[in-house]
Amino acid sequence: MKANRTFTMRDHTHAQVGIGTLIIFIAMVLVAAVAAAVLIQTSGTLQQKAQSTGKQATQEVSSNLMVKNIEGVRAKNTATAMSSTIDLLKLKVALNVGSSPVDVNQVVISITDGTTANNLVYAGNSKSYASVGASNGVMGYFGDSAADNLESLLMNTTSINSVSYANPSHYFTVDRVRDEDSSFSQSNPVMNTGDMVIMYIATTSASADSANYGYIGTTTTTGGPLSSGLNLVPRSVVNIILTPESGVSTNADFVTPSSYGVKETVQLYP
Numbered sequence: 001m002k003a004n005r006t007f008t009m010r011d012h013t014h015a016q017v018g019i020g021t022l023i024i025f026i027a028m029v030l031v032a033a034v035a036a037a038v039l040i041q042t043s044g045t046l047q048q049k050a051q052s053t054g055k056q057a058t059q060e061v062s063s064n065l066m067v068k069n070i071e072g073v074r075a076k077n078t079a080t081a082m083s084s085t086i087d088l089l090k091l092k093v094a095l096n097v098g099s100s101p102v103d104v105n106q107v108v109i110s111i112t113d114g115t116t117a118n119n120l121v122y123a124g125n126s127k128s129y130a131s132v133g134a135s136n137g138v139m140g141y142f143g144d145s146a147a148d149n150l151e152s153l154l155m156n157t158t159s160i161n162s163v164s165y166a167n168p169s170h171y172f173t174v175d176r177v178r179d180e181d182s183s184f185s186q187s188n189p190v191m192n193t194g195d196m197v198i199m200y201i202a203t204t205s206a207s208a209d210s211a212n213y214g215y216i217g218t219t220t221t222t223g224g225p226l227s228s229g230l231n232l233v234p235r236s237v238v239n240i241i242l243t244p245e246s247g248v249s250t251n252a253d254f255v256t257p258s259s260y261g262v263k264e265t266v267q268l269y270p
């Protein structure tokens with residue numbers, strides 16, 4: 001005879017545990033997916049900001065103007081009747097090695113003789129002295145001719161919003177010396193690698209203004225040039241700072257000679 005067998009019902013909970021684990025696993029996958037999406041988005045934003053910051057930092061250290069030399073010119077009527085002050089500065093400026101292009105239209109030149117300080121903008125800059133949103137800040141009589149612009153710098157005033165500005169104390173002009181790619185113009189004065197320009201800064205004194213000198217260099221100033229407020233007599237300490245839109249500023253400091261003698265053009269820097 002076969003032994004009696006007893007059958008019992010057992011509670012199997014393994015399947016229930018498996019479903020719970022699956023739910024937890026799915027939840028963890030969803031959380032991980034959301035976290036990954038956030039990290040990817042954040043890393044993309046950080047990468048863009050890092051690239052932008054790196055580009056700006058590179059531009060800040062690479063956009064360097066370099067002052068090669070500075071000459072001073074005295075106003076005159078004849079070869080023997082000359083002003084006792086330096087009335088025009090000619091800065092020969094180039095770009096440093098590896099420099100990015102520089103828009104001269106955005107360069108600000110600060111010059112002081114220890115008593116008077118002038119902050120000058122490019123004569124074709126239409127924004128600096130204009131009202132917000134307006135474009136009437138360009139120097140009066142400014143055009144495509146560098147020679148005419150220099151004459152206007154020395155002789156004329158500019159009226160903006162019923163305010164009259166003496167050009168010598170508010171503007172500077174530029175003429176190109178070397179521009180192999182023909183990228184530089186009066187209306188679009190952008191310097192590229194290899195370019196060289198002359199920046200003209202009017203330093204006409206009140207005495208030169210009142211004496212009505214007829215010439216400054218080759219520029220005719222019939223009726224006398226306007227005063228810049230500066231007075232570059234012998235032994236004057238002059239500080240010039242060229243500040244581009246981006247990049248480091250360039251300083252040029254010099255002391256005028258103890259006597260100008262009979263020289264019409266005086267070497268000042270370096």
